[in-house]
Amino acid sequence: MLALSVAGQSNAATADDTCDGNPAPIRYLLTFDDGPSAVRPDNPTEKVLSILSKNPHQNGIKAVFFTQTRAVNGGGTEYGRTLLKREVEEGHLLAFHTATPRHSNHRYLGEQDLKASLELGIADLTSITGVAPKLVRPPFWSYDALTLDVYQQHGLQMLLTDLSANDGIIYGINFSLTKRRNMRKLLAAMRPRWCQNTLPVVDGVTPIVVTFHDINPYTANHLEEYLGILLDVAGELNVQVSEKPFYDAADELERAALARVVKDSNNAPELPGIWNWFWSLFR
Template identity: 60%
Template sequence: MPVLRSHLLAVSLSLLLNAAAAAEPAPVRFLLTFDDGPAAAASGNPTVHILETLAHNPLQDNIKAVFFTQTRAWHGGGTDVGRALIKREYDEGHVVALHSATTFHSNHRLMSRQALDESMQNGVDDLVSVTGAAPKLVRPPFWAYDAGTLESYHQHGMQMLLTDLSANDGKIYGVNFSWHKRSNMLTHLAETRKRWAAGAMPVSDGVTPVVVTFHDVNTYTSRHIQEYMEILLDVAHELDVPLAAKPFYDDHDELERAALAASVSDPNTKPRLPGLWNWLWN
């Protein structure tokens, strides 16, 4: 009887451990995204520096990211330098997506439906002409969207990707530095961890993608992008967030599948937006 009892206890413990392991959410992999680029600077180009850092760094080489491009920006994608960088992003295995196809950073939510549809088609055509592939992802400028903008995105073959973490580095000119890089990421990841622990986040290829947003036209971000990635790993460790063996994406197709899995299709879900935009739009 003692032997049988010990055996039953061992079996029960094994079942409990297996159930606990099965209930634990999939480990996290950071999905890096960059808005507003590419930059058009002939020298010291921040987009170029970010591409070089993603390709070669002490943390993980050949990291792939999603670049939400402004294909007709007067100081970026609308220039020869900008178009060449969009082609480079694509050729190096990154996911090239659409942010806007207007001269300036136009708010999609405030555009007429006709103007928005024309802009979306222009953006698709621009990226097809440069890369040969239509974009599958779009991110609204200023995070501003409604049912009409989502309908336009879907009509043009794109899904909307928002974000889980934001560097809050959208300030490009003037005071574009940050003294709160780590505390900001810690706060955002702590909130995201609650959804991860509750099993409320999508899983793709066996990992949980956590979307992180930067701006590749921000020179401060460009100079500190390796530090930002180090901070992500550090705060994940502090918050006891298990990371995948590869903490960043390094495969184009896996990255694209993860981004599509994390995309938002329902205008009524109202996921939390970065900073004041959450108060303004939600």
Template identity: 50%
Template sequence: MNVLNALCLSAVCLLAGCIGPPLPLTEQTRTQLSQQAPVRFVLTFDDGPSGSGWWNPTARILDDLADNPVMPGIKAVFFVQTGAIGGGGSDTGRELLRREGRDLHILGFHSATPRHTNHRSLSPEQLEQSLRDGLRIIAEQSGQQATLLRPPFWNYDHRTFAAYRAKGLRVLLTDLSANDGKIYGFNMSPRRRANLLLQVSQVRERIAKGELPTVDGAIPVVVTFHDVNRYTARHIHEYLQILIDSARADGLPLAAKPFYDDQAQLLRAATARTVPDDGRGVHLPGIWDWLWDHNGH
């Protein structure tokens, strides 16, 4: 990551508490929403699995997706780091990859390097090897052939996008972010409700304009968390409820099942939300749109 990116990310940390009110719901938007399908949330988790032997957050999240008071049996997409030191490259991490497969979650590719490396910093040969290694490990551990990818830092360019597609991988970004990517230090989210309430209102406007596709009778809205964050793991029940509360408060109709509990339906929904080509404008929550617009894909 270059100096400008680092400065921008520092600014994000300083301004994290500055969350404005949700966009007002106008009668025009309300009318437009009545003509759209209801929403279902596609839950995604980045950077895992955790390799910790102490109160493993990935294991806790898997437990809570299976059994929670909001909607038991939720399936999610886990964008995994198969080579991460103390994570997906560890014995504990590999067992969690196997568990995610057994639990019928979807495993997507995030990285196969020891660190959370920006793919754009890898040479063509290094990226090719990384993709090959990661896909092999996902298949060996989970029995799945990964088709979804989320690049670290959401960042890609024409070269890396072409490399993804050559491996049959499609880029999935996000509509909503819990802003929980900070794992060490101050990793709490004291304004998590206000943050999601605002973001849901912004996505609502795009839905009202017909910008998001309908899949199996519902509009999939992608949400991003990090399963290596213990704060997220401790509050996953609350986050699920916040998403439902935010949709209702923002006037966004929800499907009878607000989350996905079927792997095949989840895969169809997530695939429909992938980036169709590397020249298409994309939307990311918060400052990420501004950041990558100024640094290029």
């Protein structure tokens, strides 16, 4: 089953296909899940922040961090909270991922526990940023109509992803030897929709959502290379990238993210990697 879904993605258009729709250039909307990390020394979240701020591709990149505000080895610690504050001070956007000690699946929490967890996380993030978070990403990409409804009741909109580095360490994959091939395959799968102008255009560009995990030391150590790969594969696939390829202001970033949220669980986009297949086993 996994092989079938991978083969399906590789059937996507290539750079040779003409693009009649005169589409708006893409702009990469970077997102980071599961952080902050409280590991010291060599903290991966700190490293990610430094690279976003200064790198050979574009300085001052702003990202959305889907945070775990009560994680035992991260956001629930004093150092974790210091990093959450630093993310805000550096102009990034904080969003909700979990407010449980671990990476709890929202679909299995039960409605009351999910609500309590959302309220806790919203309060945690509001105390740090001064405003309630608007975006949520479900752990393990796992949600159903009820999950989505409870999110929306709490003023949260669900953002999934277009490209994923598949670098989550939760399920045991903390490195990728095939990161260039993976990103190229995922962008190639997006290309027909970009060409046909069926993706939302915000502020003159087509936001393409990319997911990494800032608690993953491999990601932190290779982020600069990942940024280069994103630019390279767009060039290879003849997908035009905006003059500033990555977002550099939180307000634009938020407008772009809100244009890409999932409103209705019946209209669900593909999940990254193995996750469509994995969750289909439990439906």
